[in-house]
Amino acid sequence: MRRFLLALALLCAAPLHALPADIVITGGTIITMAGPNIENGSIVITNGRIIEVGRSADIDKKYEPATTINAKGMAVVPGFVNAHTHAPMTLFRGIADDRDLMDWLTNFIFPAEAKNVDAEFVKWGMRLAAAEMIRSGTTTFADMYYFESVIAREAKAAGLRAVVAETMIDFPAPDNKTWAETVAYVRKFVAEWKGDRLITPALAPHAPFTVSREHLKQVRALATELGVPILIHVSETKEELRQVAERANGMTPPAYLDSIGFLGDDVVVAHGVWLTPDDMQRFAGRKVGVVHCPESNMMLASGVAPIIQMQRAGIDVGLGTDGPAGSNNNLDMLEEMASAARLQKVFRNDPKSLSAREVLELATIGSARVLGLSDKIGTLEVGKRADVVLIDLDTARTQPVYSPESAIVYAASGSAVTTTIVDGKILMRDRRVLTVDVDDAIAKAKEYRVKVLKSLEKAKVPLP
Numbered sequence: 056m057r058r059f060l061l062a063l064a065l066l067c068a069a070p071l072h073a074l075p076a077d078i079v080i081t082g083g084t085i086i087t088m089a090g091p092n093i094e095n096g097s098i099v100i101t102n103g104r105i106i107e108v109g110r111s112a113d114i115d116k117k118y119e120p121a122t123t124i125n126a127k128g129m130a131v132v133p134g135f136v137n138a139h140t141h142a143p144m145t146l147f148r149g150i151a152d153d154r155d156l157m158d159w160l161t162n163f164i165f166p167a168e169a170k171n172v173d174a175e176f177v178k179w180g181m182r183l184a185a186a187e188m189i190r191s192g193t194t195t196f197a198d199m200y201y202f203e204s205v206i207a208r209e210a211k212a213a214g215l216r217a218v219v220a221e222t223m224i225d226f227p228a229p230d231n232k233t234w235a236e237t238v239a240y241v242r243k244f245v246a247e248w249k250g251d252r253l254i255t256p257a258l259a260p261h262a263p264f265t266v267s268r269e270h271l272k273q274v275r276a277l278a279t280e281l282g283v284p285i286l287i288h289v290s291e292t293k294e295e296l297r298q299v300a301e302r303a304n305g306m307t308p309p310a311y312l313d314s315i316g317f318l319g320d321d322v323v324v325a326h327g328v329w330l331t332p333d334d335m336q337r338f339a340g341r342k343v344g345v346v347h348c349p350e351s352n353m354m355l356a357s358g359v360a361p362i363i364q365m366q367r368a369g370i371d372v373g374l375g376t377d378g379p380a381g382s383n384n385n386l387d388m389l390e391e392m393a394s395a396a397r398l399q400k401v402f403r404n405d406p407k408s409l410s411a412r413e414v415l416e417l418a419t420i421g422s423a424r425v426l427g428l429s430d431k432i433g434t435l436e437v438g439k440r441a442d443v444v445l446i447d448l449d450t451a452r453t454q455p456v457y458s459p460e461s462a463i464v465y466a467a468s469g470s471a472v473t474t475t476i477v478d479g480k481i482l483m484r485d486r487r488v489l490t491v492d493v494d495d496a497i498a499k500a501k502e503y504r505v506k507v508l509k510s511l512e513k514a515k516v517p518l519p
Contacts, residue, residue: 095111152354201228241277264295286323344373446472452468
């Protein structure tokens with residue numbers, strides 16, 4: 056009897072010694088991207104941070120969490136980092152497919168934006184994008200568009216982490232009609248958001264062929280003064296190379312930007328399809344990061360970025376979807392990973408090019424490095440912010456699983472994501488989005504379709 060009473064007392068007392076935690080994710084295959092995978096592993100989250108990662112048998116008994124998430128049959132991965140997109144363009148999805156970049160921009164997108172884009176359009180486009188990203192496991196995105204303060208507010212309300220960059224361009228834009236207005240907007244925008252826990256403000260001169268030399272130099276000085284990064288499209292198409300060469304004595308876009316003192320470790324370049332070996336050495340020396348957007352480059356027939364050569368040259372490379380309108384049409388990073396791997400294999404005629412593990416790295420810690428966020432996100436390690444995604448691998452599409460990385464990259468899709476967590480906050484659980492009214496966003500998208508079609512008919516813009 057004494058032994059029984061002692062055992063009972065110990066059992067009753069055990070919870071008093073358990074450590075409190077906000078969330079424990081238990082029983083999954085933890086792909087930390089910082090070391091070996093952990094089978095039957097657990098992650099402990101408190102105050103938005105990861106405080107322990109390891110075997111469930113060693114961890115679970117130590118904690119008494121407010122929320123427990125059973126990850127049996129699932130891969131637990133760092134949240135995906137979409138390092139280049141134009142999120143509100145969800146509302147232009149499909150209006151101008153099957154065209155090259157210059158035709159797409161000049162004859163369709165720019166006219167459509169001029170007729171339709173305002174703060175309200177951006178708000179609803181961002182809400183639709185947030186729902187799509189949360190559902191497919193993106194926890195951080197880097198955006199280049201207009202009304203970026205609106206995008207920042209919507210991203211934060213949805214619980215997403217974001218690098219939001221206000222577009223700066225040499226012709227009247229939807230939010231700012233002159234360069235002086237743009238600069239004033241940028242200053243106010245950066246002051247409003249700098250230091251935010253989820254939002255990083257940035258500057259986005261559109262490209263070397265749409266922003267003058269003087270204005271590019273001004274952007275460089277402004278970014279240095281304000282202490283914010285620069286996002287820019289560079290060497291995306293052969294036509295861009297031709298236009299830059301005409302204004303820069305035959306130089307390539309990277310050489311031109313370097314000649315005016317623009318490049319630095321705070322510059323994030325999208326695309327880099329047509330980088331020369333000298334361009335790569337220049338970027339590596341200046342510590343410029345590059346975002347690979349394979350589906351966009353394929354959709355617009357822009358070319359194939361030599362990302363393996365970039366990495367060998369010492370350039371940090373990340374992954375992005377580009378905008379969801381004609382240059383990709385979705386924001387699914389799982390699909391982007393599969394495309395990235397397969398494209399390099401056929402481009403290099405080498406099936407060993409860019410393995411599943413390597414492309415998963417591009418979409419997580421690789422993109423985090425490019426965006427200057429690798430100290431906070433990109434791996435599942437103690438001390439990192441708790442940006443975590445659960446992917447269901449216990450399905451007909453993914454079973455049997457010999458390699459979880461292979462199952463994720465080559466078999467799964469964005470719909471396999473069941474739970475999305477950012478900064479320790481659950482944005483989606485069991486495939487139910489908790490921070491965005493998805494039905495409302497879809498209904499608004501249908502309303503905007505009618506408005507966009509009417510505006511383009513009046514502007515005599517040909518549509519499919």
